[in-house]
Amino acid sequence: MRRIKILFFWIFINKNNVSFFELIKFLFKPKVASIANKFIKNITHNEDFEITFTNLNKKLFWPSKFSISRLNQVVAESFDTEDWHYYQKEHTEINPGEIILDIGTAEGLLPISVIDKCEHIYMIEPSKLFCNCLNKTFLNFKEKTTIFNVAVGNSDGTINFDENSLEGMISNGNKANTQEIAINKIDTLFNKNQTITYLKADIEGFELEMLKGAEQTIKNNKPKIAITTYHTQNNPKEIIDLIKSFVPEYNYYVKGIYEQTPKPVLIHFWI
Template identity: 25%
Template sequence: MIYRLQSLKYWLAGRRPEVGWREMLRFMTEPVYKKKALSAIDRVELDDGYRVVHLKNFERPLFYPAELPVESLYLSLSEQFYPGNWHDYEKLEETRVRHGDVVLDCGAGEGVFSLAVAGRCERVYTVEPLPRFVEALERTFAGVENVEVLPYALSDRAGRARLSPQDVSSSLQEEGESLVEVPAETVDNLRRSLGTRIDYMKVDVEGAEAAMMRGAESTLRECRPRLAVATYHVVGAAGEIKDFLEGLDVGYRVRFTGVAAREGEPFMLHAWCE
């Protein structure tokens, strides 16, 4: 409840005028994320070190590492499946995944978004650096011909990255005792190596969003994909990404949604070209 009060404080101070009072009232009174998540789950089984999560209306289960906090899974499910959530990547009509899209899921985590959209896509490239999640994703999407799991951290340069191996909130770090080193790539390099177009990019890379976008400049210029970008991790990231997209001068329109507890930053940036 504290984070909701923080969001309300910044909204009352006028930080996010695009959020109306009805939307704020809904946010303040909606169920807690665990209750929202449980409404999407049919049953959960334990098998070989994984929670095998059977979701309502999905034939294929989601594999989630059993040793990781189940609260993180509940949070991801509530963000994906609860209507009207500020974290909803497809909240706006202009930035929804369309039939036949080629989708780049940047920061796939446990794979909820990829699982939700794969059925209407030509192809989904599911990009996730955390090794334990990569293993889980390969189980979730085993035999799914139009989903490819790519084990990379995304940034503005290729090389190696040091990752805090926590859960879905794992982020790039400069130093620390329990860091995991993973391969890092740019979106532009990946697209060139795959030889594909990109129609849609979902971006939630735990604070590295601005750097990742810089590494996607050629893709943004040439493909002009629709974008749904999480912007609440770092203060100032929303404005930085907006300025970057508009500076490309390829026709991107930008809209923010939500009020985050961190300094009243927008939850999400949605962008599209008309």
């Protein structure tokens, strides 16, 4: 059903820079679990899940509270270059010496896969469970990494966060099963003297609010940007208009088709 919906969107609504050849490959590509199995070497379960990979000589830790089956999607998105959720498409490749700001790091597979060639990676993740695993994953890279256990938006203060949700559910209201955590603007976390060359963001529909609080950081650094836009709350045009208002000279393109709406999966920006 998912592939039929995407075919319908491609034919009748919006192609989002997906060529006919790319569409055909998508319609007949293996399932996510099959793709992930090509890259996952071994999984052991102690305090948390410990994962090794066929294409990466580093370990990744995944919270035991969350189903390990969800890792399949993450692996496919991180290592399958044809996946529409793959961040390093043309013009937004991660090159040697990059200083990355990874917003919504979650398990950290993207940063651990490129840590050797990066100068520094800043990771922002509101979940304590994921941050505990990030500290394990990046134990040998403390000098090259900074982990912020906060949410980000267009204000500084506190917000309610559901630690039990793999999607990292955030609410402005009082909800059961949530706890209060810090929320900061990116411009608060990073002063004008800190350099960022690459910004990646996937924060479950809060991308626009995050960008509003990152205006000076983006203006000062003009980083390459790879940002998700398919979540329910997102309006891709609003995100494009906002980033272009910060830095008019940005080039950009959308990529991919979401199965629930014809929204693009990602937007890539570069100078």
